[in-house]
Amino acid sequence: VPVPSARQRIVNSAARLFLSRSFQAVGVDELCRAADVRKGSFYHYFPSKSDLAKAVIDANLQALENRWRTAPAGDGLTHLRWMVDQLAVIQVEFETKFGRVVGCPFGNLAVELATADDPVRVHVASAFTTIEAQLAVAVERAVAEGELRTGTDPHQMAHALLAQFQGLTLLAKVCATPADRIGPALGAFIDQQVHSGSEADDA
Amino acid sequence: VPVPSARQRIVNSAARLFLSRSFQAVGVDELCRAADVRKGSFYHYFPSKSDLAKAVIDANLQALENRWRTAPAGDGLTHLRWMVDQLAVIQVEFETKFGRVVGCPFGNLAVELATADDPVRVHVASAFTTIEAQLAVAVERAVAEGELRTGTDPHQMAHALLAQFQGLTLLAKVCATPADRIGPALGAFIDQQVHSGSEADDA
Numbered sequence A, B: 001v002p003v004p005s006a007r008q009r010i011v012n013s014a015a016r017l018f019l020s021r022s023f024q025a026v027g028v029d030e031l032c033r034a035a036d037v038r039k040g041s042f043y044h045y046f047p048s049k050s051d052l053a054k055a056v057i058d059a060n061l062q063a064l065e066n067r068w069r070t071a072p073a074g075d076g077l078t079h080l081r082w083m084v085d086q087l088a089v090i091q092v093e094f095e096t097k098f099g100r101v102v103g104c105p106f107g108n109l110a111v112e113l114a115t116a117d118d119p120v121r122v123h124v125a126s127a128f129t130t131i132e133a134q135l136a137v138a139v140e141r142a143v144a145e146g147e148l149r150t151g152t153d154p155h156q157m158a159h160a161l162l163a164q165f166q167g168l169t170l171l172a173k174v175c176a177t178p179a180d181r182i183g184p185a186l187g188a189f190i191d192q193q194v195h196s197g198s199e200a201d202d203a
Helices: A006-020 A028-035 A039-045 A049-068 A076-098 A105-113 A118-144 A154-175 A179-191 B006-020 B028-035 B039-045 B049-068 B076-098 B105-113 B118-144 B154-175 B179-191
Strands: none
Touching: A006 A028, A006 A039, A006 A049, A006 A076, A006 A105, A028 A039, A049 A076, A049 A105, A049 A118, A076 A118, A076 A154, A076 A179, A105 A118, A105 A154, A105 B105, A105 B154, A118 A154, A118 B154, A154 A179, A154 B105, A154 B118, A154 B154, A154 B179, A179 B154, B006 B028, B006 B039, B006 B049, B006 B076, B006 B105, B028 B039, B049 B076, B049 B105, B049 B118, B076 B118, B076 B154, B076 B179, B105 B118, B105 B154, B118 B154, B154 B179
C-alpha cells in the first residue's frame, strides 16, 4: 500500500472533517494535526482554505465517477436506477462511518459557501453540471429504449433527480432519519417517470 | 408604524445577514452594528449565536405560516399548488432583494449547522416537520377529492415535495440559475402525481 503524500493526507482529512462538522467549523491548525503536516506544508499546497475546498470537491467527484464506472451491464433504466442508488449508498456508507447522516459533500459545500466564496461556488456548480450530465445520458438512453414516459426531457429529469437526492439528503441530515430511506424514495421518484404500457401518453 | 424592539432588530438583521452570507460568516460585532444595539443588549436577548439562529428559524416559520394563511379559496389540488408555489415566490423575492438566489432560510441553517450544533438541528427539524405536515394536509385533501393518483401517500408526497423544493433551491443557489425556474419545476413535479382519468391505476 503506497503511503499517501502530504497533499493527499490533507485532502483526505479535510474531506472527513468538513463532512463530520462543516467547512467553517474546521480550522487550519486542526487540519494540520489530522493530516500530520506542518502549517508551512499546508500553505504550500493550499494557499487558502478555499483552495482546499476545491481539492476536496475534485476528490469527491473523482470518487463518484470511479464508482459510476463500475456499473454492471444492463438496459438504460436499470443503469439509471443503479447510478441514482449509488448516491444513496454513499450516504449509507457515510452514516456507518460517521454514526449519523452527514449530507452530500457537494451539497454541503454548495450551501455553506455559495454566498460566501464565489470561486468555490463556481467549482461546486461545475461538479454538479458534470454529475447532472452523466445522469442525463442514462435518462436519454432509457427514453430511447422506451422505458420512460414519452416526452421525458433528459436534462430536466436529471436535474429533478439530482434535486430530489439533494433535498432528501438535506432532510435526512437535519431530521436525523436513517440514510437507507433515501434509496427507496429515489426509486419511487424514478417510478413516476416509468412508461407503463397501459397509460395514456398525452405528451 | 411601531418602532421595532431591539430584539426584533437583531432578529431581522440576522435573518438578512445569515441569508446573504452564512451563519458562521457573520459575527456578533457585525450583527450589533446592523441592528444598532450594544453587545450587552445582544447577549441579554441571545446568550449565544445558536439562540439567535433558533429565533431566526421561528421568525421565518411564522412568516411562512402567515403567508400560507392568505391562501385563496379553491379545491385541494389548487391549494397544494399555491402553497408550493409560494415557497418558490419567496425565492424570487429574495433574489430581488439580495441580487442573487440565496437559498432557503431553513435549508441553509439545516445544512450548515446540523452536524455542528445539535440544538439548532433539532429546531430546524421541528420547523421542517411543521411545514411538511401542512403540505400533507393539502395533499390529503387533493387525494380525497380524487385529484391525485390513487394510492398517493400524503406524508410521502409532502416529504418528496419539500425535498424537491430544497434540492431545486440548493442547485439554483450554487449554479446561479434564475429563481423563477423553481416554481415551474415544482409544478411539473406535482403534475406527475395528478390523476388523469385515462390512466391505469395499478396502485
